[in-house]
Amino acid sequence: MMRYEELIQNFSWEETRKHYEGNPDGEFNMAIEICDKWADDPKRIAIHWEDESGNEEVWTYKELKEKTNQMANALNAWGVKKGDRVAGLLGKDMELIITIIATMKVGGTYVPLFTAFGPDAIMHRTSDSGVSLLLTNKEQKSKLDELNTSFDTFLIDDLTKDGQTFWEFVDSFSNEYEVEKIHGDDPAIIQYTSGTTGLPKGAIVKHKGVYSLFPYFRYGLHVEEDDVFFGGADLGWAYGLVACTIGPLSLGAEVVLYHGPFNPEKVFQLLEKYQVTSFAYAPTAYRMMMATGIDRIKQYNLKVRKFSSAGEPLDGEVVKFFKEHFGREIYDHYGATETGMIVNNYNILDMEIKPGSMGLPIPGYTIELIDNQGIPVKKGETGQIALDTSDGKTAFGGYWENPKKLQEKMINNWFLTGDLAKQDEDGYFWFQGRADDVISSAGYRIGPTEVEATLNEHAAVLESAVVGKPDKAKGEIVKAFVLLNENYEPTEELEEELSLYVRNKLSKHQYPREIEFVEEFPKTQSGKTQRFLLKKREQEQLR
The missing domain is CATH 3.40.50.980 (Rossmann fold)
Structure with a gap:
């Protein structure tokens, strides 16, 4: 199987053009690329639709x-x-x-x-x-x-x-x-x-976004014409609409659309019923599927050969579980509404999966970690993930009637995602948090995501969020908000145990000096934890 280095070296935008009817730099209508161009074969299935009442439709x-x-x-x-x-x-x-x-x-x-x-x-x-x-x-x-x-x-x-x-x-x-x-x-x-x-x-x-995003559709998701693709994200969000629907249709695959609430048991039923080969969902869904238990899961005859995840960092325990019981790791993907998915683990490759890593930069684009002056940082240092837009290839056309907001997100030709990451010696990116989420404590710059990932590995923790709490001596200290799993009670002993757990597994400067147990987190409509609201609350309490 191809190596990542070969994928980068062999990629060609000119070759990519051959997959499309239109001219990306001229006349090009997305509707033709995701629908009409595949309609000559009257038997080619486009969509399997089903709702929670059991109504079904098949659309060619x-x-x-x-x-x-x-x-x-x-x-x-x-x-x-x-x-x-x-x-x-x-x-x-x-x-x-x-x-x-x-x-x-x-x-x-x-x-x-x-x-x-x-x-x-x-x-x-x-x-x-x-x-x-x-x-x-x-x-x-x-x-x-x-x-x-x-x-x-x-x-x-x-x-x-x-x-x-x-x-x-x-x-x-x-x-x-x-x-x-x-x-x-x-x-x-x-x-x-x-x-x-x-x-x-x-x-x-x-x-021309379907052309611009081809490297993700083909290499990240590895959509093939004979795939049956099932993505769980809602059509109200970019990943559900563009990655999980428009992308597979643009490559002539079959798409499963389920109109109903998420239920792990129902997901397994759909995977078996439609003989799904490629599956994409958020980490929370994968965790709930894992919680179903392997004995229950084994009752299903599944054909999935590609698992993808996006939306938030994917914890290592889930990745290991799927590797052990399905023979395939979940391939984590990173992107933003504006950039598409630009750092990924690639389903087209049998690559090493490092649980918790976002993966490697996408072919066809220049992705760097840069500092506040727009200069790439050294490996091992934290920088903001940025996309070079100078070649005009991106799917992003700016903000609707708001050029000022676009300028705020640019340094020279770099589009700033607002997300921080580190790059290890093998080139893998590791998410460190939002640029405005970084914790400065006693001279250390601490990304909250790594601390959260370690906390989430503890059996008592269902979910966590880490912020910097103002502190006179250190500038900030690491504070963790923790939502517990069932059968665990919030106690001082557990608080101490969790702090020690992170200190022993991560480092002496990154562990939470303070832990608060909560019943829920403030979240966006798309399910992302709003750390800035938690941090704002801590700041207001000191006034």
């Missing part, structure tokens, strides 16, 4: 092309034209998938929304992007009933003004459509960031 690429053509005509009839923004506030509904692709076909821009958003979050995104049409259902629409909205609303579970259901309305249009001519640099998606600090910003994904 041909059917997907025809239905999205009808929806494109329907959008035009609704008044949606090239350049307009269309938002979707739904779960993994086929009506949503159809509308996303159709929006691209008419030359519009799709704005993803998460169903857990409240009215303020929805209104900020729809107002900031200037949405003209929102696709949703009655339950979600009720969040906006008391508000003045400037966009039209199309409900998938209600009748149109002419008394038609959603599908009756769509089916009343022709299944022939001439896809709008779009430039590869035009916006296909406006994906709003999680907003851990300040209001969320609309990160533009270009139409």
Whole structure:
């Protein structure tokens, strides 16, 4: 099997172009690349859809092309034209998938929304992007009933003004459509960031994003045409929409979409039922799957040969468990809304997996760890993960109507992710935390993630978050907030045991001098712990 060095040396953007119908530097419509180009084979399956009630649908690429053509005509009839923004506030509904692709076909821009958003979050995104049409259902629409909205609303579970259901309305249009001519640099998606600090910003994904992200789809996930791909992330977030849906479709694979809440038992059932070969989910899901117990897991006949994870650091115990019982480690991937997945463990390689490591930089791009002056740091030193944007290859098209915010994230040609990492002697990256999460204690710069990873290995700990607490003598001390597993009680003895555990396993300067047991953590809508709120609380208590 190929080595990483060969992967880097052999990669060619010119070769990558051959996988696409359009010209990334000219006419290029994402809808053609993820749908129409695969529709000539009437038997090629695009999507297996299922909901928690057991309803099932199988969609071929041909059917997907025809239905999205009808929806494109329907959008035009609704008044949606090239350049307009269309938002979707739904779960993994086929009506949503159809509308996303159709929006691209008419030359519009799709704005993803998460169903857990409240009215303020929805209104900020729809107002900031200037949405003209929102696709949703009655339950979600009720969040906006008391508000003045400037966009039209199309409900998938209600009748149109002419008394038609959603599908009756769509089916009343022709299944022939001439896809709008779009430039590869035009916006296909406006994906709003999680907003851990300040209001969320609309990160533009270009139409040529499927070309720009090919190295991740092909090498990180290692999507192949004969794959059955199942990704658990919600379509309201970049990883669920772009990595787990658009990516596999762009390479002609089959995608499993499950419309229902996460349940480890149900996941195993779906993996077996659809003979899934490639599976991607967040670390929390993998931990819950592991907790099901190997005896229960062994009852399933699984064909998965590629496991991927993203969203937060993956602890070593889970990786080891999957290696031992499934014969394959989970390959951890790192990225950001703006950059895509740029540091990865590559499923296309039989590479050494170092549990807890983000992996190695992606082919086709220049990724460095830099200091505050934009100078790469030495190996072993902590620096901010940065992407060189000078070649114009990236999928990121800046922030929607907010060039000032983009400039704040740039040093020369480097786009700053805001994440810190170290690089070991083999070139592997190790996540150290957010740039604004670094703890300065007695002259040491301490990344919280490493401390959290060690704490999480203790049997008593379900989850932890580490921040710097202001201290007169040291500047800051390491403080840990800990959520305990069932059957463990918060005691002074356990607090001392956990501090000693980290000190013995990690170092004498990184262990938490103070531990607070909590019932929950403040989190973003996408499930990321907001350390800055915990730190802010510590700072306010000293005033």
